[in-house]
Amino acid sequence: METVAMYWEPRIKTYGFQVVKELALYRYQIPVNRSNHWEHALECIENGPNRFHLICGQLNESLDLSLLLLCGPDRGRSFSRPIEAEMPIVEGCRRQVITPVEFLFFQGPHFGDRFGVADFTYRALKDHANDLLAAVFSCASIYLVLPEGSADGALDQLNAAFNIPS
Amino acid sequence: MMTEIQINGLKISGALCLVRLHHSTPDTFRLPAFCGIMAGSQINLPFISTDHHSSGIQAACCVEAKHQMLTQKLVDADPMMKGHVSYIPDVGLLTLFPHQSSLKLFVRSLRALSTESVRVLEMASSIGALTYVLDYAQLDAAAELLRSCFKLDGNHSPFRAEFVVRQGTQLKPEPME
Numbered sequence: 001m002e003t004v005a006m007y008w009e010p011r012i013k014t015y016g017f018q019v020v021k022e023l024a025l026y027r028y029q030i031p032v033n034r035s036n037h038w039e040h041a042l043e044c045i046e047n048g049p050n051r052f053h054l055i056c057g058q059l060n061e062s063l064d065l066s067l068l069l070l071c072g073p074d075r076g077r078s079f080s081r082p083i084e085a086e087m088p089i090v091e092g093c094r095r096q097v098i099t100p101v102e103f104l105f106f107q108g109p110h111f112g113d114r115f116g117v118a119d120f121t122y123r124a125l126k127d128h129a130n131d132l133l134a135a136v137f138s139c140a141s142i143y144l145v146l147p148e149g150s151a152d153g154a155l156d157q158l159n160a161a162f163n164i165p166s
Numbered sequence: 167m168m169t170e171i172q173i174n175g176l177k178i179s180g181a182l183c184l185v186r187l188h189h190s191t192p193d194t195f196r197l198p199a200f201c202g203i204m205a206g207s208q209i210n211l212p213f214i215s216t217d218h219h220s221s222g223i224q225a226a227c228c229v230e231a232k233h234q235m236l237t238q239k240l241v242d243a244d245p246m247m248k249g250h251v252s253y254i255p256d257v258g259l260l261t262l263f264p265h266q267s268s269l270k271l272f273v274r275s276l277r278a279l280s281t282e283s284v285r286v287l288e289m290a291s292s293i294g295a296l297t298y299v300l301d302y303a304q305l306d307a308a309a310e311l312l313r314s315c316f317k318l319d320g321n322h323s324p325f326r327a328e329f330v331v332r333q334g335t336q337l338k339p340e341p342m343e
Contacts, residue, residue, distance in 0.1 A: 027217070027219065050268075050269035050270070051267045051268065051269065052267055052268075052269055052272070052291070053267070054290075054291055055269075055272055055289075055290070055291045055296075056215050056217070056288075056289060056290035056291065057286075057288065057289050057290075058215065058217065058224055058226060058287070058288050059285070059286055059287055059288070065286075066217060066224065068217055096219075105293070107293055112210075112212050112213075113210065113212070114210060115204065115205055115208045115209055115210040115211070116205040116208075118201040118204075118205075118211050118214055118227075119198075119201040119202045119204070119205035120205075122197070122198035122201055122202075123198075123202075129195065129198055130192045130195065132216065132218050133218050134215075134216060134217050134218060135214065135215070135216045136214065136215050136216075136290045136291070136292070137211065137213065137214035137215075137227075138213055138214075138215070138290045138291070138292040138295070138297050139261065139292040139293070139294075139295050139297065140292070140293075141292035141293040143292070
């Protein structure tokens with residue numbers, strides 16, 4: 001069965017924006033072809049409690065996993081320790097922490113099913129798009145990670161562009 | 167013994183093509199322009215992920231498999247894009263929800279996939295879901311793997327979308343009764 005939905009919004013509707021500040025962005029470069037080390041590190045991480053705001057990753061051609069973890073400033077450590085303990089001598093295993101960072105996220109109806117939402121967002125962001133540390137558009141959510149002091153300016157631009165029903 | 171983690175569901179997408187944009191610096195960040203080109207041809211991007219770091223910007227997104235040829239044609243026609251884009255055809259999205267903001271859940275799912283040699287090309291969380299970009303041929307097997315390591319609510323099975331939302335810019339008149 002196919003349902004055809006007609007959307008035409010000169011100003012795309014969102015349910016509203018949320019900003020979280022004083023977070024830490026952990027960036028890991030992990031060679032996952034060292035499977036024994038990787039497996040044990042994951043086991044240690046799984047056994048420790050932790051929470052994240054955003055996680056995303058990419059596996060490149062040389063089997064390096066670039067993993068981004070956005071969380072509270074101290075929470076990334078329990079993720080880092082097992083990786084560093086299990087793979088301290090593996091060449092190419094790197095970690096970078098950027099803190100504090102800011103996080104702006106929003107969602108809207110069928111964002112993931114409609115063309116033009118990402119284009120509209122980047123046009124709205126204007127120069128703030130160059131400040132981004134990371135971005136994820138997945139399902140009906142849009143997540144933007146920005147350096148300290150940048151989220152309010154980006155929020156103003158998005159507020160002016162998107163329609164937020166009262 | 168592993169603690170049991172309950173999830174509410176697993177969703178499998180249709181066939182997609184993964185598009186990666188390479189070697190951008192903040193001055194040559196190509197994704198906004200790429201999104202503009204795609205929007206101009208009414209091509210949806212159901213998944214986008216970017217990582218901006220000192221050595222460059224990694225950007226990846228998905229288009230429906232049926233739009234791969236048109237996407238390549240549009241990219242090749244644009245001097246700013248040509249030569250900076252690569253394609254991995256025959257991928258799909260496996261989404262599990264909710265992720266509960268839990269690293270434990272994330273790691274358990276990633277372990278299950280990596281242990282069984284499922285190639286994870288991309289992954290990202292959204293507000294409630296965790297989405298993996300995998301080889302399309304491995305989607306069903308990967309869904310079964312995840313099903314076996316989480317407790318699914320009720321008799322829930324991995325599902326594919328039962329309807330497709332198509333967006334148009336012109337309202338078609340309703341047939342007269």
